[in-house]
Amino acid sequence: MPTLLTPWRSVAAGFLLNGILLGTWASRVPAVMAHFHFDKASFGGVLVLLGLGALFSFPIAGRLCDSLGAVRVARMIAIPFLLSIAFVGLAPTIPLLAIALFLFGMCHGSMDVAMNSWASEVEKHMRRSVMSSFHAMWSVGAVLGAASGYVATAFQVPVYIHFLFTAVVTGGTIAPFLLLDWQSTIRTHVKGAAGLAVPNSALLLVGLIALASGLGEGTALDWSAVYLHDVVGTAQSDATLGYTGFSAAMVITRLNADSLVTQLGSATVARLSGLSAVFGILLIVGGDTLPLVVVGFVLMGVGYAAVLPLAFSRAAADCVVPAGKGIASVATFAYGAMTLGPFAVGLLAEATSMRVCFLMVGLFAASIAVLAPVLKQ
Incomplete structure (x- = not known):
């Protein structure tokens, strides 16, 4: 794969992975609500944990990107991110679903910080504006995730099988693109979390x-x-x-x-x-x-x-x-x-x-x- 690993493609892979997992989750929300007999208010309470997980991860991921480099953080979080959506699908009870969604939110937020930080480095390297193209790849991933939900729902595939399949296929086809030989900027002198x-x-x-x-x-x-x-x-x-x-x-x-x-x-x-x-x-x-x-x-x-x-x-x-x-x-x-x-x-x-x-x-x-x-x- 050496010829396929370019800076743009590697960063785009991170955005694509993030979009696929979020789109996959969004496509099966009605099925999850029906399975656990949620009304809109109680389900909103569970959703807030996903959001809190993301917000909680921002300062942690920011510090790690400064001290370790954005590319290294992106690689570190990819596998836990893939596992987290599988855990969401496998959760048998509401408390475990809440924990799984919090972890899923943390992984999503961490990947978001890492991939945007890495994208800014690649943009400087390429000396032209490419940030919108990276965000377009996130949207491509979200479309693919939503489309997988359409197919899974049409064929009555259980949520846990759908999410496991997504994690395996996405990990096997997209995650390897994160292995680009890239040296991220390290700013150990930056204190606090932005x-x-x-x-x-x-x-x-x-x-x-x-x-x-x-x-x-x-x-x-x-x-x-x-x-x-x-x-x-x-x-x-x-x-x-x-x-x-x-x-x-x-x-x-x-x-x-x-x-x-x-x-x-x-x-x-x-x-x-x-x-x-x-x-x-x-x-x-x-x-x-x-x-x-x-x-x-x-x-x-x-x-x-x-x-x-x-x-x-x-x-x-x-x-x-x-x-x-x-x-x-x-x-x-x-x-x-x-x-x-x-x-x-x-x-x-x-x-x-x-x-x-x-x-x-x-x-x-x-x-x-x-x-x-x-x-x-």
Whole structure:
């Protein structure tokens, strides 16, 4: 495989692996809920553990990336990450499921920090913007994971077999690409952890944009299948099409995001992105057929695809806050909303309805369009 191991492909493999495992989990959420007889509120309480696991891992992974190097951390976490989704599928009781999801969240968060850190190194090495292409590969992985869920559900494959199969196949085909001979930057003098930093006043509005985007992505990940199944009344296999369409739209948009920003500017792209997400959510809430609602999720994917890369780019280019601290602070808002937001959605859905929840997400999406000017470089 020596000719296949290039810096871009190796980092892309990390993003692909992360996306596949998250997409696989999202595609079987209705099946897990049905198996353990969860209502929306109680399932939201379990989901919060996945989010807490990710947030808990950020400072740990950040320190490890500084002291050991991002590439080494990515390799170290790959096997536990693959094992963790298998544990989720095999969990026989709710307490064990909660523990498995917390570990799954920790592995996901650690890989996210490591692969983004490694990606920034490769981007500097290649001397051109490639970050959006890496995030596109994450979305490709999410599509593959969601598609595997569609097939598994259609053929009534049990969740534990589906998750075990995914772990084995993904580990055997993608993980070897992480073995590139690469020397990461080591910064042992950096103290503390940037993962839980909070934006100062200069980046607070950028952080709010990241929060709105993270909330939308997290809601699509964890609740799209539930919405299609419970509100629209689709079969479990068809319920996976919402997140599949969302992820596919993100892939296509992210592959073209860099050129769009060059032509239109960051603020214009962010404004159009927010409006696309709002329109998509209105279609979801107002639609009562599978095709119309899936189109809504596609427009959501188009809307959210470029927002986080734009927010990270703005944070890195801030003239007051150092790049590393700026990116970490904005990431706290983004991933906090992405992982903990679905818990709030579950509570609100139990008290009101899923339609009301998506309308609330739409209000946050509208704030992206309103605050778009702060993303100007």
